[in-house]
Amino acid sequence: MSNPFGTVPPEAILEGKATDAYFERTRATLEYADKNPHVVAEVTADQFPTGEFEVFTGVKDVATLLEGRRLDVDALPDGQLFDGGPVLRIEGRYLEFAEFETSLLGFCSQPSGFATAALEARLAAPDSLVLSFGARHVHPVIATTVERAALLAGLDGFSHVAAGEILGREAGGTMPHALMFCFGEGNQAEAWEAFDEAVSDDVPRIALVDTFWDEKSESLLAAETLGDDLDGVRIDTTSSRRGDFEHIIREVRWELDARGYEDVDIFCSGGLEPDTIRPLREIADGFGVGSYITGADSVDFSLDIVEISEGSDGPSSSRTQSGDEGEPVSKRGKLGGVKEVYRTPDGGHQITLADREGPTDGESLFEPLIRDGEIVREFDLDEATDRCLEDAETVGFGQ
Template sequence: MTEFDIVGPEAIREGVATDAYFERTEATLRHAGKNPRVVAEVTADQFPDGEFEVFAGVKDAAALLEGHDVDVDAMHEGQLFDGGPVMRIEGDYLEFARLETSLLGFLSHASGCATAALDARVAAPDSTVLSFGARHVHPSIAAMVERSALVAGLDGFSHVAAGDILGREASGTMPHALIIAFGRDKQEDAFRAFDEAVPEGVPRVALCDTYGDEVGEVLSAVDALGDHLDSVRLDTTSSRRGNFRHIVREVRWELDARGHEDVGIFVSGGLGPTELRELRDVVAGFGVGGYISNANPVDFALDIVEVEGELAAKRGKLSGVKEVYRTADGGHHVGLRGRPGPTDSESLLKPLIRDGELVREFDLDAATRRTREDAQKVGFGEE
């Protein structure tokens, strides 16, 4: 028994974090003296359907496959895809068979979170958007969620330990618990104590909806912090929101009327792309939680498409080794390897591992730029 129900890195690396039938498969193939040379592809959809998703999780997938005698080609982190393979593995099947479960988990979950984060990003392109969803997932995968959010172009995240792993500083100021700890009608005391306690570099963002009317608590924050106040945050429970846009506009009016045009308004709590589009012209920024962290994983599968140089595939899957292409007009195309690709196109599957050696570096900022550029090229999220 372990203290926490967490499958550790050693089990993942050694291939113990696998489905039982892969162990049975290994035993059977070894018993039969079979270990065919295969090509396997990771694919969500066989053909393009116009629904693009973001490829993420490839850094962890590469770490899993590194050291195994295989060649791997894959799309780059942050590339958008729409049908066809996102990764191709060539090698003796027993070299990677038991890694399939973890491999698909790394890619599926991260790609789902990154795609949801991109939904949020394009819904409010000129706003600050932060990932606030780590509390909705097992803490062991918080860094995956936050990295996926950054790949999609979000401006930051809330989880401290994830920040340590990613080399980025977490964002966040105060929860309702801080206000409540000071007691009812003591909001100003809480605001002042916060201002006195936290480092100067932390923005003074006052949470203004704990006990009373949002406008009233915002004005209390102004009285308490004066010119120190950077922003106010509204996290009003959905059952008490009423017309949230109207509330935000009311707060903006009262701040401006008192000469506090420079105080920003930040909102959070159960927000998704619809709410971001509705509010993006009246707020400075958003905290998006469950929409990103609770996103459905992309339904990747790994399928053998060639055995000992011969075409192979299960029923319902396309046989043969494939290439995927991006054309200049943003089109996504799938074709057989060795055949001519579309005119004026780029092949998206690039070397990742050769003879077990990693041949690619991972740059989070580059992945973010790639996502932004590719999203524009393919028209992701256009209404």
């Protein structure tokens, strides 16, 4: 059975069919008129800095999308934070990339939103274990996108098995409420013992302790049942009856400690977000964050031509190689002209025209991505994570 879930196949994306219809009509019109100008286009969210930084990612997919086309592309590094101005720049004949705009923006917009929200969750509890539990809230075909964005932002792991196989990471997680229901009320100890005997030794023994009884009662029962084998308890109390969640966690911690179970960790999940995590980070040991990440707004990127000319086609057509600069153009409300973006030591994000001097102490953030259709950058997720967390500290993200 071909494509049983009706999703857009990779071939359609690479062929430019995953596009808005008006790009097909644009191609037909330009070819009819024998027009295909040399342009520079930029991908931008806000034109000027707003003081609100966001994480840029998706650049690896953009490189795959545009590979083999007669284009030069520059972009911010994967995981870089930005505040206004362009994050990606394309140069070449317009019809080399016209139909790819829709997919290109999708590759950047949603993952950048996921990563920005994940970074907020990460920094809400910087010394705690934080996992991504949100794959159930998105279509399965983008689960890997969610989990990669979470890892890029510094989260410690995720729950989706297939995404783990693609990313080369082991998925995490222990038991759902369904397991407890299958054993029934009053048989919680039997459920935890069966889990302990059934799963491999490398899986943490985290008992779910809020299914039938009070969280404190089930936590103590789990500790008595598994003894030294118990690594922790997970409290997933729904918001409809949560009450003072911080008080519940403090009470569970107190009762475990009072009975000598100081080494049993407390893991929290269920509708958590940064504001609910911060009060708990001193008493809980870990958090599972789901809908806060998957429900994040996409970054509202757009792609706009900012310079246009009738420069020669081919590998030597780059404005930086030929010295043949075009005319700045822009739609109303946008900024014409090719731009550069800089990071200053104090965390500033500055935007200038490319032919003007940048800040004397600034570092240009654009790096080559594609040269004449060839990808010239390597992608390493661990390096992107380090970059994201270091840049977040530099710019004061979340402070």
